[in-house]
Amino acid sequence: MNRKQLYQRLKASGLTKRQQKIIAAEMDDCGDHSVPVPLTSLPPLADLYGPDDLDCLQDLRVNSTTFNVRTLDQLLERDRLRERDGFPRKIRIGRMVRPGRNTEGKVVVVPTTVEEKFIHDNRFNQQQQGEGSGGGSGQGEEGEVIGEQPVRPEGEGEGTGAGKGKGADHEMESNAYDLGRILTEKFQLPNLKEKGKKRSLTRYTYDLTDKNRGFGQILDKKATLRQVLQTNIGLENLSQSEPIDTTKLLIAPRDMVYRILSREKDYESQALVFFVRDYSGSMAGKATELVVTQHVLIYSWLLYQYAGQVETRFILHDTQAKEVEDFHTYYNSRVAGGTQVAAAYRMVNDLVQQEALDRDYNIYIFHGTDGDDWDREGRETIPELKRMLSYASRIGITIAEHSYGNAGNTEVQSYLKKSGLLEQAQDLLRLDNMSEDEDEDRLIEGIRKLISE
Amino acid sequence: MELIDQKTKAIMEGCKERARSAGLRFGDETLEYLVTNRDMLELAPKMMIPTLYDYWVHDVEVLREKGKYELYPGNPYETVINTRPAISFYNDNNPDWLNVMIFYHVLAHIDFFQNNLYFRHTWDYDLTGQALADKRLIARLRSEHGRWVDYVIEFARGIDNLVAFHGELSQLHRGETRCSARLDFFFDIFLQQQRIVSTSEYMQQIEAYNQACEEAGDMGEQSFFAGVVRKYPEFEAAFDRYESEKSTQSPDLLQFLIDHSPLLNREENHWMKSVLQIVRTTSIYFQPQIRTKIMNEGWASYWHETLFLQDDRIRGHEIPFARVNAGVTAMPRVGLNPYALGMRLFYFIEKAADRGCYSFAYRRLCNMEQKRHFDQKTGKGREFIFDVRENYSDFTFLNSFVDQDFIDHNQLFVAGKRLDEERMVWQYYVKSRHADDYRQMLFDSLYHPPKIVLDHEKSREGALYLNHIIEGKPLVAEYIANTMLGIEFLWGGPVCLETSEAVVKGESDEKGLAAEITWKRVRYQMKERKLERTFL
Numbered sequence: 001m002n003r004k005q006l007y008q009r010l011k012a013s014g015l016t017k018r019q020q021k022i023i024a025a026e027m028d029d030c031g032d033h034s035v036p037v038p039l040t041s042l043p044p045l046a047d048l049y050g051p052d053d054l055d056c057l058q059d060l061r062v063n064s065t066t067f068n069v070r071t072l073d074q075l076l077e078r079d080r081l082r083e084r085d086g087f088p089r090k091i092r093i094g095r096m097v098r099p100g101r102n103t104e105g106k107v108v109v110v111p112t113t114v115e116e117k118f119i120h121d122n123r124f125n126q127q128q129q130g131e132g133s134g135g136g137s138g139q140g141e142e143g144e145v146i147g148e149q150p151v152r153p154e155g156e157g158e159g160t161g162a163g164k165g166k167g168a169d170h171e172m173e174s175n176a177y178d179l180g181r182i183l184t185e186k187f188q189l190p191n192l193k194e195k196g197k198k199r200s201l202t203r204y205t206y207d208l209t210d211k212n213r214g215f216g217q218i219l220d221k222k223a224t225l226r227q228v229l230q231t232n233i234g235l236e237n238l239s240q241s242e243p244i245d246t247t248k249l250l251i252a253p254r255d256m257v258y259r260i261l262s263r264e265k266d267y268e269s270q271a272l273v274f275f276v277r278d279y280s281g282s283m284a285g286k287a288t289e290l291v292v293t294q295h296v297l298i299y300s301w302l303l304y305q306y307a308g309q310v311e312t313r314f315i316l317h318d319t320q321a322k323e324v325e326d327f328h329t330y331y332n333s334r335v336a337g338g339t340q341v342a343a344a345y346r347m348v349n350d351l352v353q354q355e356a357l358d359r360d361y362n363i364y365i366f367h368g369t370d371g372d373d374w375d376r377e378g379r380e381t382i383p384e385l386k387r388m389l390s391y392a393s394r395i396g397i398t399i400a401e402h403s404y405g406n407a408g409n410t411e412v413q414s415y416l417k418k419s420g421l422l423e424q425a426q427d428l429l430r431l432d433n434m435s436e437d438e439d440e441d442r443l444i445e446g447i448r449k450l451i452s453e
Numbered sequence: 454m455e456l457i458d459q460k461t462k463a464i465m466e467g468c469k470e471r472a473r474s475a476g477l478r479f480g481d482e483t484l485e486y487l488v489t490n491r492d493m494l495e496l497a498p499k500m501m502i503p504t505l506y507d508y509w510v511h512d513v514e515v516l517r518e519k520g521k522y523e524l525y526p527g528n529p530y531e532t533v534i535n536t537r538p539a540i541s542f543y544n545d546n547n548p549d550w551l552n553v554m555i556f557y558h559v560l561a562h563i564d565f566f567q568n569n570l571y572f573r574h575t576w577d578y579d580l581t582g583q584a585l586a587d588k589r590l591i592a593r594l595r596s597e598h599g600r601w602v603d604y605v606i607e608f609a610r611g612i613d614n615l616v617a618f619h620g621e622l623s624q625l626h627r628g629e630t631r632c633s634a635r636l637d638f639f640f641d642i643f644l645q646q647q648r649i650v651s652t653s654e655y656m657q658q659i660e661a662y663n664q665a666c667e668e669a670g671d672m673g674e675q676s677f678f679a680g681v682v683r684k685y686p687e688f689e690a691a692f693d694r695y696e697s698e699k700s701t702q703s704p705d706l707l708q709f710l711i712d713h714s715p716l717l718n719r720e721e722n723h724w725m726k727s728v729l730q731i732v733r734t735t736s737i738y739f740q741p742q743i744r745t746k747i748m749n750e751g752w753a754s755y756w757h758e759t760l761f762l763q764d765d766r767i768r769g770h771e772i773p774f775a776r777v778n779a780g781v782t783a784m785p786r787v788g789l790n791p792y793a794l795g796m797r798l799f800y801f802i803e804k805a806a807d808r809g810c811y812s813f814a815y816r817r818l819c820n821m822e823q824k825r826h827f828d829q830k831t832g833k834g835r836e837f838i839f840d841v842r843e844n845y846s847d848f849t850f851l852n853s854f855v856d857q858d859f860i861d862h863n864q865l866f867v868a869g870k871r872l873d874e875e876r877m878v879w880q881y882y883v884k885s886r887h888a889d890d891y892r893q894m895l896f897d898s899l900y901h902p903p904k905i906v907l908d909h910e911k912s913r914e915g916a917l918y919l920n921h922i923i924e925g926k927p928l929v930a931e932y933i934a935n936t937m938l939g940i941e942f943l944w945g946g947p948v949c950l951e952t953s954e955a956v957v958k959g960e961s962d963e964k965g966l967a968a969e970i971t972w973k974r975v976r977y978q979m980k981e982r983k984l985e986r987t988f989l
Contacts, residue, residue, distance in 0.1 A: 048789050048898050049746060053532035053753075054493075056781045056792065057555050058544045078509060081600060086982060088935065115510060115607070116932035117614050118903050118921070118950075133884055133894055135789035136868030140883040146868075147787065147881040 006319055006340065010374055023338065023374055047134075090114075092441070208259045216258020223257035231255050271393075272311045272361035274348050275299070275330060278369035280318040280339040286436040287400040291368030292331050294398055294443045298366055299327070301447070311361070313351065317344035319374070323351070341373045341412060342380035349387050358391035365392055366450070370436070371399040371410025378415030385421065385429075395429045396450030400436045454492050454503070457485045457543060461552060464766070468556040471760055476839060477564040482538035487545040500739065501534050501542065504585040506731065507592070508606055533559045535566040535742070537579040550770035551777065554761050561756035564842075565749050571741040571846050573625045580738055587731045594724050605728045608939030609707065613736035614902045617704035618744075621737055636662075636674065638692055639681065647691060706919070706940075707733040709907060715915070716945025729943070743900045747847045751795015754782050755838075758796070787868045787881050789898065798850070799838050801859050806837035851895050857888040867894045903928060908951070917944045921952035923972060928952055937979035947980040951989070 007023060079091045090113045140146050208217060213227075232238050232249050275295050279288070299312065314330035316322050318337030321344040324330050348365060352358055365388065375381055388395060399410055413433060416422055421429055432446040457465070465485060472479075488496070496503060498511035532555065533541040541559045543552065566572050595602045644650050644658065661680060666673030681688055703709035710717060711726050711733075742749075761767070761774060784793045809815060809829030818824050841850065859865075869884035885891070904922040911918035917940065921928060933950065941948045953972040974989040 048791050048895075049743065049900070051750075051790060051792060053558070053750075054542065057532060057558060057777070058547060058551075075509070075512070078600070085600075085604070087604065087938065113510060114932075115610060116935040117611050118905055118928050118936055119614065119932065120901065120903055120924075120926040121929045122926070133867050133869045134787065134898070135785075135794070135891075135894065136787045136866050136881075136883065137784040137864050138786055139864065140866065142866070142883050142886055145880045145882045148873075148878040149881070150878050 006338070006374065016376065206261050206263060208261055210260050210262035212258050212260040213254050214256060214258075216260035218259040220257045220259050224255060227255040227257055272313065272357055272363050273299070274313050274315060274351075274363070274365040276315045276317065276344045276348065276365060276367040277330065278318070278339060278341070278344075278367075278372075279316045279333055279335045280337050280372065281335055282339065282372045282402070283335045283370050287370040287402060288335055290400040290434070290436055290438065290443065291398060294446060295366060295368060296331070297443060298396075298447055298450075315344050315347055317341070317347070319343060321347035323347065339369075339372045339374055340380075341367075341369065341378075342375055342384050345381060345384035345388055349384055352391060362393045363391055365395045366398070367396070368398045368400065369412055370402055371412045371433075373411040373415075376411050376415070378412075378419065381412075382415065382419045382421070385416075385419075389421070389425050389428050392428060394451060397429075397431045398446060398450065399431070399433045400438075401433065402436055454486045454488060457487060461485070461549070464549060464552060465556050467766065468553060468560060468760070468764075471764060472557060472560045472564070472756070475756070475760060476835065477560060477756065479560060479563040479567050480538060483559075483563065484538050484540045486540065486542055488542045489545070492542075496542070501531050502536075502580060502584055503540075504581050504588055505735070506584065506588040506606075508610075509603060510607075531742075533562045533566075534580070535572065535575055535738075536581045539563045539566065540581070548770075548773075550767040550774060553764060553767050554757050554774060554777065557757040557760040558753045561753040562749060564756075565745070565752050568843050569741070569745060569748075569846075570626070570844055571622065571745055574621055575738055575741070584735070587735070590727060591731065594728065598724065602728065604942070605725045606732060608943050609729045609732035611936045611939040612706050613732050615706050615905055616733055616736045616740065617708070618737055618740035620704040633674065634696070635678065635692060638695055639678075639688070642695065643685075643688060643691060648685070705733075706905065706907065707736075710940075710943050714944050717943065725943070741846070744846045744848070746900075747791045747795040747798075748842065748845060748850050749795070750792045751797075751799050752842050754792045754796035755799040758782070784863065784865075789895075797863055798854055798859065799841075801862065802841060802854055803834035803838050805834075805858075807831060807834035809833075811837065847899060848896070851892060851899075855888060855892050855895065860886060860888045860891055865891055867891050905950075911949070911951075915946040917946065917948045919948065919950045921950060923953040927955050930954075933977055934979075934984045937977060937984065938982055941979045941982065947978060949979075950977045951975070952977070 010023070075091050079089045083089055092112050136146070138146075211220060211223065228249055228251055229238070231252055235250060237248065237250060238244060275298075277288075277291055277295065283291070312327070314324045314327065316324055316330065316333055317340070319340040324333070344367070352363065357363060373381065378385075385395070397412070397416070399413055401410060413431065416431055422431060430450045430452075432449045434442055434446055456462075462485065465483070469479075469481075469483075499505035532543075533539055539559075539562075543555065547555065567576065591602060591606070640655075640658070644655055650658075658681075662673075662677045665677035665680070669676045678688075703712050707729055711729050716722055717725050717729070758778060761778075762771075767774075782790070782793045782796050784790060784797070805811065807830070808827060809831045810827065812829070814829070815824070815827050818827060841854075845853070866886045867884040867890050869882050871880050871882070872878075873880050901924075903926075904924065906920050906922065908918040908920045911920075919940075933952075937948055937950060952975055954975050956971045956973050957969070976987050976989055978985045978987070
């Protein structure tokens with residue numbers, strides 16, 4: 001069913017004014033979901049101190065891929081000491097991700113900090129002057145509009161993908177596993193509950209359990225003695241009537257029995273995580289950035305907790321849902337189109353059912369959205385959600401509210417509340433609501449909310 | 454980092470000759486280094502000073518969304534640094550013609566550093582040498598006191614934007630022949646502020662002083678004060694009190710802590726003072742850079758353009774030059790470019806001064822037509838801009854010379870940005886073409902640290918009381934706690950900060966219905982690392 005048909009159907013069942021508006025905004029959004037080429041953003045209006053000689057004259061900038069001198073661990077250790085000395089921590093772990101197609105799961109960790117001083121708050125000034133003012137030159141009467149820029153940028157531009165665009169930042173590369181470790185240690189997220197050991201995995205631990213003759217790590221004395229006796233009996237070196245004279249025993253090298261380090265199969269519960277992201281038109285800009293960033297953090301963290309055993313599936317949805325192969329595509333796809341949450345949930349349910357995933361896996365579903373849904377009352381969404389609750393270990397829904405909407409009043413939130421599922425299945429379903437302007441710390445807090453016991 | 458090769462150095466020397474004959478003045482010696490990306494990575498956080506002390510924050514990506522340059526007033530990524538000899542940095546694959554252009558740009562910067570009076574305090578020593586000594590001292594302290602050195606650096610840097618740059622500067626610009634402190638006090642403070650005498654009485658005293666000098670020559674002052682004491686018996690006591698009070702005054706918060714902090718004055722904490730001193734001196738050293746950014750870049754752009762086009766050695770490279778030059782000095786349709794703005798202003802001033810427009814004769818004209826055709830053909834434009842580069846800073850430069858003529862001539866305007874909710878687009882529009890508005894917009898984007906003074910009267914019971922004098926903007930609230938934590942540590946006792954918070958009623962919209970703002974005084978108190986906020 002395409003957008004138009006869906007709209008007709010919804011219209012037939014009655015729409016509120018507000019909903020009309022939301023739908024109208026996304027109705028004519030004919031963008032596509034391709035992975036964007038990074039764009040450069042517009043310069044700020046009044047930035048006198050931005051340009052510098054090296055950049056302007058010689059095109060010299062700090063190369064973004066260069067390694068930093070100090071290791072992350074040292075910095076974090078310093079931070080720990082700070083806390084012990086009674087000062088607040090100062091290092092924040094940046095989010096930057098560069099999931100390339102080839103290097104799957106590559107995450108760039110950027111430690112950031114800020115040096116606090118007493119400075120004037122220039123944001124205040126901007127608020128007072130409407131939306132800001134700055135310099136300009138050229139033709140145009142007073143009051144004349146000289147240019148426009150969409151509020152919802154075409155695609156997500158550089159915002160989500162490449163971090164700061166120009167790449168004038170020093171950074172340190174680490175893998176997702178490292179980020180997960182940092183998250184676990186730094187933020188002390190609670191561990192996910194292990195849902196029973198369902199199935200053996202091809203994962204090994206090494207232990208001194210196997211026996212080997214001739215060589216090995218530890219001599220198994222009892223077994224060796226038994227072997228020696230057996231050999232000597234075979235050689236008729238021992239007579240049954242006389243007491244055994246151990247000095248006369250012959251010892252062949254192969255009689256020595258050792259314990260040897262060996263590979264053991266390990267049994268561990270395994271997890272499958274569905275990342276579901278709303279990539280409808282209304283998600284443009286910060287909302288998407290927030291959601292993907294959070295998903296990166298969760299992804300990394302799960303990778304750490306489940307020691308690489310976490311399997312991931314990526315679902316994108318507008319009015320229709322689509323599964324994509326890798327994180328790169330999931331992360332970078334442009335926003336466009338309308339919104340129908342139910343489509344995505346249905347897809348997750350179908351996948352689980354068809355592949356009988358619930359038998360073998362702990363299933364986690366993380367859904368990021370701005371809370372818009374054409375299906376205002378969740379008539380289709382709620383049943384799908386209920387179905388989902390029957391097998392999932394945890395469903396975490398993050399709503400990144402737009403700054404132009406009313407807080408806590410999005411469709412998704414209101415129908416979830418109305419359904420009472422949040423209370424009934426408190427253990428399985430979590431909702432986190434935040435404003436799209438929030439920072440990293442709030443995101444971490446959000447994850448904690450989503451996955452706490 | 455290695456030096457440029459001999460051939461390139463010869464080009465530089467050629468540039469120096471040409472620049473000198475055009476009137477620029479700078480030291481003979483300069484050092485030019487080639488830098489790689491790796492070098493840049495290390496230099497950038499140290500404001501391009503290779504020998505600056507090490508500090509862990511330099512290794513971390515620093516969040517700069519909020520208040521960028523307010524926090525880092527030094528000019529990172531500068532091609533040339535203000536040292537003796539001046540050091541400049543180059544990409545190793547610049548073609549010769551580009552190097553010529555950059556050399557002129559650099560030489561003009563050096564000329565600016567070495568002649569603009571706002572840099573007066575940097576003329577007497579070499580920062581690279583000083584910084585190296587500081588770096589070694591800090592390294593030694595670190596080996597003795599470990600991470601506590603970094604805490605002290607951190608806390609000192611937290612208030613290093615409040616240094617009394619202008620205070621230091623004014624010390625250097627005092628005239629040679631001055632009156633004695635006693636005389637200054639008598640006429641400036643005692644008579645005008647303490648006794649508050651009538652004008653005629655004041656004039657009588659001046660008369661009496663002149664007469665005493667005439668009669669007694671060198672002993673004049675002494676005999677004058679003999680008379681003063683007879684008339685005002687309390688004078689001597691007042692003067693002594695004033696002197697002793699003055700000696701306890703410190704120019705800024707950092708210096709105050711060095712002088713008077715009970716914690717720093719403990720025997721075992723004396724080393725902290727050296728750290729504070731280093732942070733303070735370094736900060737003051739960088740202060741003029743950001744306060745002359747527009748002038749400095751404008752001046753350098755003016756000269757690289759002028760001198761490049763006259764240089765006979767690189768004929769035939771005008772087109773690539775034009776491309777690069779336009780990239781640097783083109784006025785953006787929206788946004789500000791300090792290079793373009795400063796350069797245009799220098800050209801404009803030169804032309805105007807050539808016509809003699811900065812004269813009374815011009816100012817008293819009220820007829821536009823007469824103004825337009827006014828031309829005294831003074832030929833003093835060049836001389837005038839040299840004078841400007843010596844005596845002005847960004848604020849005085851913009852305030853004095855950005856006028857309606859300049860705005861009209863360059864078609865400048867204040868650009869606004871607003872949200873069109875119907876179509877969900879940001880609109881950029883021409884907000885105003887008035888010089889006053891344009892100037893105000895520039896002033897609003899100029900660097901300006903908050904004014905925070907010590908309130909001695911309210912500093913009671915070992916507490917330090919800071920007073921933020923509000924200038925239309927509140928402080929960044931998120932930063933207050935940690936900054937005060939640092940001050941508390943350095944002071945060794947509770948610290949209070951009085952500031953204002955804006956209470957905004959109603960919402961502002963584009964139609965000019967501005968929101969109503971009232972300021973509410975707030976006091977923050979940091980005591981035992983706990984912050985309390987109370988409304989006054």
